[in-house]
Amino acid sequence: MxxxxxxxxxxxTWEFHGHRCPFMPTGYRxxxxxxRELGIDRIKDHGAFALSEMGVGHPQQCMIDxxxxxxxxxYGKLMMERLNYGKVxxxxxxxxxxxxxxxxxxxxxxxxxxxxxxxxxxxxxxxSDIPSEVTERAIKVVLESSEExxxxxxxxxxxxxxxxxGSFAKVKCTKCGEYVFERYVRIKDGMAxxxxxxxxxxxxxxxxxxxx
Amino acid sequence: MxxxxxxxxxxxTWEFHGHRCPFMPTGYRxxxxxxRELGIDRIKDHGAFALSEMGVGHPQQCMIDxxxxxxxxxYGKLMMERLNYGKVxxxxxxxxxxxxxxxxxxxxxxxxxxxxxxxxxxxxxxxSDIPSEVTERAIKVVLESSEExxxxxxxxxxxxxxxxxGSFAKVKCTKCGEYVFERYVRIKDGMAxxxxxxxxxxxxxxxxxxxx
Numbered sequence: 028m029x030x031x032x033x034x035x036x037x038x039x040t041w042e043f044h045g046h047r048c049p050f051m052p053t054g055y056r057x058x059x060x061x062x063r064e065l066g067i068d069r070i071k072d073h074g075a076f077a078l079s080e081m082g083v084g085h086p087q088q089c090m091i092d093x094x095x096x097x098x099x100x101x102y103g104k105l106m107m108e109r110l111n112y113g114k115v116x117x118x119x120x121x122x123x124x125x126x127x128x129x130x131x132x133x134x135x136x137x138x139x140x141x142x143x144x145x146x147x148x149x150x151x152x153x154x155s156d157i158p159s160e161v162t163e164r165a166i167k168v169v170l171e172s173s174e175e176x177x178x179x180x181x182x183x184x185x186x187x188x189x190x191x192x193g194s195f196a197k198v199k200c201t202k203c204g205e206y207v208f209e210r211y212v213r214i215k216d217g218m219a220x221x222x223x224x225x226x227x228x229x230x231x232x233x234x235x236x237x238x239x
Numbered sequence: 240m241x242x243x244x245x246x247x248x249x250x251x252t253w254e255f256h257g258h259r260c261p262f263m264p265t266g267y268r269x270x271x272x273x274x275r276e277l278g279i280d281r282i283k284d285h286g287a288f289a290l291s292e293m294g295v296g297h298p299q300q301c302m303i304d305x306x307x308x309x310x311x312x313x314y315g316k317l318m319m320e321r322l323n324y325g326k327v328x329x330x331x332x333x334x335x336x337x338x339x340x341x342x343x344x345x346x347x348x349x350x351x352x353x354x355x356x357x358x359x360x361x362x363x364x365x366x367s368d369i370p371s372e373v374t375e376r377a378i379k380v381v382l383e384s385s386e387e388x389x390x391x392x393x394x395x396x397x398x399x400x401x402x403x404x405g406s407f408a409k410v411k412c413t414k415c416g417e418y419v420f421e422r423y424v425r426i427k428d429g430m431a432x433x434x435x436x437x438x439x440x441x442x443x444x445x446x447x448x449x450x451x
Contacts, residue, residue: 037254038251039250039251039254039255040255042249042251043251043252043255043307043308043313044313044315044316045281045282045283045284045311045313045316046283046284051315054315069257070257071257071258071365071366071367072257072258072365072366072367072368073365082420082422082423083317083402083403083422084402084403084404084405084406084420084422085405085406085407085409085420085421085422086405086407088315088316088317089315089316090315091313091314091315092313092314092315092316093315094315095255095314095315096255099257101255101256101257101303101304102303102304102307102314102319102321103256103263103266103300103301103302103303103304103305103306103307104256104257104300104301104304105295105300107314109314111423111434112419112423112433112434112435113409113419113420113421113422113423113424113433113434114417114418114419114420114423114433115418116417130417133411133416133417133418136418145407148407149407153283153284153285154283154284155283155284156284190295190296191295191296192296193296193297193298194296194297195297195298195357195360195361197297197325199345204345205326205328205342205345206326206327206345206348207324207325207326208294208296208297208325208326209297209325210294210295210296210297210325211294211323211324211325211326212325221324221325221326222323222324222325223324
């Protein structure tokens with residue numbers, strides 16, 4: 028447990044994220060905790076999977092960029108998905124190492140939400156337009172609070188997850204001529220088509236098919 | 240149009256992504272093209288939205304990390320979603336500026352797929368375990384090919400998109416006591432619960448509710 032820690036985020040995490048705010052570093056710290064609990068290093072490739080409980084239409088999702096940056100579980104590598112529970116929590120899973128869930132404690136959410144930064148956000152002011160000293164004060168709270176005060180950590184011994192089976196096979200859509208990976212080819216009037224050309228609407232649920 | 244361009248990616252984009260590979264820079268270049276076509280700069284906050292047509296269970300999604308890095312439309316800021324069409328294409332939308340779709344030309348996909356890098360990937364070897372000279376050769380093809388050879392660019396004049404309306408309102412789940420943003424509170428036996436405590440399964444479709 029780190030008391031009164033002063034966590035330093037690599038500069039590139041801010042570059043990637045695009046603005047300064049308190050929730051990107053919250054997610055970064057959350058990711059560091061999860062890595063340590065599983066006893067693994069930041070992944071280079073596909074060695075761990077992250078699930079954020081954040082959803083849409085509410086603030087604080089910036090946490091996800093921090094969690095991706097700390098763990099290496101990026102959305103582009105398909106190692107991060109959103110569960111849409113609307114909770115400030117993330118789960119990290121590494122095959123053979125187990126899974127751990129980290130929740131930003133309700134009491135700490137209460138403390139942090141009193142920061143002036145959020146008065147600006149509630150008025151719809153974008154983070155990069157908020158006075159720098161206001162933003163830096165909120166970031167300081169996140170970087171200097173003890174881990175114990177911030178996070179509830181739960182091992183998930185029964186957690187199971189597998190990625191969808193991968194394939195390089197692709198075909199050209201009969202209509203538009205563009206390449207489509209086989210999983211997403213649809214058949215209409217006997218023709219092999221991409222989803223937009225087929226006109227079929229598509230559920231996004233298959234993104235989580237590897238999960239129960 | 241840039242002929243024989245030699246694009247230089249910021250070092251932090253590689254740090255973020257975690258390994259060297261040809262598709263992260265492909266996405267980065269795709270993002271630069273989209274920004275230029277819309278006449279906008281990389282976003283700091285929420286000024287543009289990206290949709291990748293990539294799906295799951297196939298290679299080349301690394302493109303998404305490059306597109307996020309170039310445009311600033313990060314998954315954490317909720318400015319990037321996946322459409323799951325299984326196509327190597329992305330759309331960038333900026334209110335008042337329009338939308339543009341960029342597709343990695345089929346002919347270029349054919350050329351790139353001949354790179355030895357993909358023989359290793361098809362054997363299941365992780366990018367960071369592939370001999371460096373093999374990887375760098377594939378990256379060189381991406382960085383030095385002309386934009387015209389690589390990308391098909393289509394303005395989408397009829398594209399419409401809006402983000403889900405945001406709210407800071409949250410309540411504590413009656414059962415677990417954790418905070419939940421209101422949109423995700425569920426009622427069961429008269430109690431306000433979070434989704435996991437409610438036992439209700441949840442579609443992820445609402446992530447795209449702002450879209451048609």
